[in-house]
Amino acid sequence: MPELPEVEVVRRGLDRWVSGRTVSSVTVYHPRAVRRHAAGPEDFAAQLIGRTLGAAQRRGKYLWLPLPGTGASLIGHLGMSGQLLVKTEDAPAEAHLRVRFGFEGTDGTELRFVDQRTFGGLAVEDADPSDPESAPLSLAHIARDPLDPRFDDTAFLAALRRRGSGVKRNLLDQTLISGVGNIYADEALWRAKLHYERPADTLSRAQAALLLASAREVMSAALAVGGTSFDSLYVNVNGESGYFSRALDAYGREGEPCNRCAAPMSRAPWMNRSSYFCPRCQRLPRAKAH
Secondary structure: OOOHHHHHHHHHHHHHHOOOOEEEEEEEOOHHHHOOOOOOHHHHHHHHOOOEOOOOEEEOOEEEEEEOOOOEEEEEEOOOOEEEEEEEOOOOOOOOEEEEEEEOOOOOEEEEEEEOOOOOEEEEEEEOOOOOOOOEHHHOOOOOOOOOOOOOHHHHHHHHOOOOOEHHHHHOOOOOOOOOOHHHHHHHHHHHOOOOOOEHHHOOHHHHHHHHHHHHHHHHHHHHOOOEOOOOOOOOOOOOOOEHHHHOOOOOOOOOEOOOOOOEOEEEEEOOEEEEEOOOOOOOOOOOOO
């Protein structure tokens, strides 16, 4: 699933190529792609045709384009395989094309939502009037992410250090910190020399702060090279892949030497996923005897 850097790359592409455009047509090819829009595909299209799309926004892994003057936004989540692609109208249709948006103007640019597994989706939702970015109401429970200027470091560090569950579980809790997924959690934990099952309430403030800084560093580095692409399912709006997979220190490196101490990297099953870590650099502290 795309994580914060990958979704931010898509947001920037939408802001460049789509924001400010007026929607002239909407074609929904698969109703599941707009299942979050309760009124159905026809109403989804009607809500958008003739509307101008505002500046692209992001909260964690969610994207939205405000519809100025309506109090609503076009919201999207890429799911496991969703792609938002900017194409010319004469480009061949993709095998898994789900929704197509046409725009006023003569350049023939259109936006396509392509989703092989149909886990992603689009909807038009009312915005939260109390939110500075007018985020859709459904995102009220989603925390800000580490790259958001409004992210509250002090509140996050305090909340993290009150939790007795494993630190990786907390990094993936989108109500605590958004945008971090399995890849960047493993990378941040490697950089901070922390075991993924280390209880968060055993971290010193310095360790928790280092973990947050590590998450910021690794996601900023990934963002600089377009994110992490392991296959063709994640691409930016122009269909290009990201290259951070070449710089990963932990994720996917089972059996390879640790880039810090040369010990073979390990992989362990974790919550229907995998955790990659260095067994020498990221040891789990022994529980204190009572």
